[in-house]
Amino acid sequence: MWINFFRLRLFCCLLAVLMVLVLVINVTQVEYLDHETVSAMFIDSSGQFVSSQVSGISRNPYCGYEHQTLSSWERMEEDSLLAALQWQVPDMGPVPFLKSTDPSSSYFVILNSAAFFKVGSQLEVLVHVQDFQRRPKKYGGDYLQARIHSPKLQAGAVGRVVDYQNGSYKVFFTLLWPGKVKVSVSLVHPSEGIRVLQHLQEEKPDRVYFKSLFRSGRISETTECNVCLPGSLPLCNFTDLYTGEPWFCFKPKKLPCSSRINHFKGGYLKGLVTAAENAFFQSGVNIKVPINSSGPDWVTVIPRRTKETNNLELSQGSGTFPSGYYYKDQWMPRKFKMRQFNDPDNITECLQRKVVYLFGDSTIRQWFEYLTTFVPDLVEFNLGSPKNVGPFLAVDQKHSILLRYRCHGPPIRFTTVFSNELRYVANELNGIVGGKNTVVAIAVWSHFSTFPLEVYIRRLRNIRRAVVQLLDRSPKTVVVIRTANAQELGPEVSLFNSDWYNFQLDTILRKMFSGVGVYLVDAWEMTLAHYLPHKLHPDEVIVKNQLDMFLSFVCPLET
Numbered sequence: 001m002w003i004n005f006f007r008l009r010l011f012c013c014l015l016a017v018l019m020v021l022v023l024v025i026n027v028t029q030v031e032y033l034d035h036e037t038v039s040a041m042f043i044d045s046s047g048q049f050v051s052s053q054v055s056g057i058s059r060n061p062y063c064g065y066e067h068q069t070l071s072s073w074e075r076m077e078e079d080s081l082l083a084a085l086q087w088q089v090p091d092m093g094p095v096p097f098l099k100s101t102d103p104s105s106s107y108f109v110i111l112n113s114a115a116f117f118k119v120g121s122q123l124e125v126l127v128h129v130q131d132f133q134r135r136p137k138k139y140g141g142d143y144l145q146a147r148i149h150s151p152k153l154q155a156g157a158v159g160r161v162v163d164y165q166n167g168s169y170k171v172f173f174t175l176l177w178p179g180k181v182k183v184s185v186s187l188v189h190p191s192e193g194i195r196v197l198q199h200l201q202e203e204k205p206d207r208v209y210f211k212s213l214f215r216s217g218r219i220s221e222t223t224e225c226n227v228c229l230p231g232s233l234p235l236c237n238f239t240d241l242y243t244g245e246p247w248f249c250f251k252p253k254k255l256p257c258s259s260r261i262n263h264f265k266g267g268y269l270k271g272l273v274t275a276a277e278n279a280f281f282q283s284g285v286n287i288k289v290p291i292n293s294s295g296p297d298w299v300t301v302i303p304r305r306t307k308e309t310n311n312l313e314l315s316q317g318s319g320t321f322p323s324g325y326y327y328k329d330q331w332m333p334r335k336f337k338m339r340q341f342n343d344p345d346n347i348t349e350c351l352q353r354k355v356v357y358l359f360g361d362s363t364i365r366q367w368f369e370y371l372t373t374f375v376p377d378l379v380e381f382n383l384g385s386p387k388n389v390g391p392f393l394a395v396d397q398k399h400s401i402l403l404r405y406r407c408h409g410p411p412i413r414f415t416t417v418f419s420n421e422l423r424y425v426a427n428e429l430n431g432i433v434g435g436k437n438t439v440v441a442i443a444v445w446s447h448f449s450t451f452p453l454e455v456y457i458r459r460l461r462n463i464r465r466a467v468v469q470l471l472d473r474s475p476k477t478v479v480v481i482r483t484a485n486a487q488e489l490g491p492e493v494s495l496f497n498s499d500w501y502n503f504q505l506d507t508i509l510r511k512m513f514s515g516v517g518v519y520l521v522d523a524w525e526m527t528l529a530h531y532l533p534h535k536l537h538p539d540e541v542i543v544k545n546q547l548d549m550f551l552s553f554v555c556p557l558e559t
Contacts, residue, residue: 434474
């Protein structure tokens with residue numbers, strides 16, 4: 001009997017050791033696969049795949065970000081992101097304006113435009129760019145935006161642009177509705193302008209400056225603030241203790257750092273570009289100017305048979321591009337069925353007994369404003385906060401709905417934010433318990449457009465870590481990320497808020513939150529695909545579609 005008992009104990013010990021070995025091997029393999037997923041391939045600015053195993057990725061020395069303490073995984077991820085966003089603009093030296101890209105003499109051709117296309121077919125468009133002397137350009141680097149649309153149907157979708165680095169571009173569209181479909185291509189910036197924007201991003205990240213008021217009794221002083229400040233003057237270090245996000249102000253001469261009252265946008269630096277460089281940023285000449293077709297600019301699309309349509313819908317995977325399209329002014333995501341919340345009661349029913357947190361910039365504050373305007377039972381509670389700054393609070397006591405908005409921490413270009421209201425999104429997320437009745441929406445992008453990409457990557461890394469921890473402790477919490485969007489551009493705005501800058505931020509945002517377990521409202525495509533002019537704060541019809549998508553994540557259709 002004792003012999004059998006001893007054998008049983010020996011067998012159990014051996015089995016336990018074997019299970020531990022298997023677990024260690026699996027964990028190691030998963031970590032290896034995770035690293036492979038991050039490093040395997042990324043899409044560059046032209047839509048081409050590039051390997052992230054790139055040596056010698058140059059980091060911006062701004063604020064010592066190249067000396068950040070990062071884990072090997074974080075370092076590899078950052079290398080991959082920076083490699084994916086390397087915009088291929090050849091160093092040609094100074095280029096005279098007449099040899100820069102001229103959208104009025106450039107043209108596009110629809111390949112096989114005489115054929116009939118079916119819904120779901122691919123349409124290819126070839127773009128040839130020329131300079132102001134009507135000579136074909138021999139290099140790429142221009143930033144183009146393209147879409148297909150049917151005005152009578154209020155339908156539209158975006159295209160993917162591939163840069164062949166020889167003055168030719170190809171645009172790929174998926175035809176998603178039947179009828180007459182028109183192609184539109186625009187030059188956002190010539191490659192010569194992109195070189196200027198790159199230089200500003202690398203050499204002039206402080207071209208937007210910030211200030212803070214310090215006050216004690218009758219004494220007050222205002223000093224400049226930023227992510228870092230040059231020179232040897234004494235500084236007040238307001239670096240966040242939890243996230244490590246850096247923020248500094250010049251120390252007042254007569255007051256302690258603890259006397260800081262508020263934060264506000266100081267202004268924009270002037271004289272950033274030379275007269276020759278300024279020629280690359282002219283409204284109506286080379287900023288968001290249409291490129292005409294050399295032949296037909298439309299195709300006819302016929303419906304698919306029912307069986308083919310079902311197969312098309314089933315084949316749409318996680319990498320679907322475009323993510324959706326407009327039809328009769330309603331956004332149609334290709335990966336799920338979006339509900340229409342056309343009645344305030346529909347929204348009330350969806351949000352009943354829920355707490356909704358909106359964190360970020362003014363583009364998500366629009367959601368708060370839309371909801372409190374459209375839903376009469378959702379009454380804003382006056383907190384005495386500065387207009388357009390917040391924090392804001394709205395309550396529907398009858399249906400137990402609580403809606404909150406809070407702006408993200410610096411850098412933020414709002415007029416005046418009280419110092420004790422400067423909260424980082426990651427810290428706010430760490431204070432949320434979460435659960436099935438908790439909804440979080442985040443939009444952080446617009447105020448980072450002037451900084452090197454490493455600054456934005458760091459911010460998202462902190463937010464992502466907090467999101468993962470929130471979902472770990474409360475898996476039923478709904479977390480939604482609102483992406484960046486295109487906006488109106490002029491000569492001056494382009495130097496600070498260009499779509500090219502925001503395209504980079506949008507790409508980073510998508511990659512860093514891929515696979516995290518959050519939902520994405522694709523504001524980028526929803527802006528580009530629509531017929532209305534681009535705006536930093538899109539018109540109501542676009543915001544309504546964003547909210548419909550957001551609420552569809554919160555209250556999906558039962559299947």
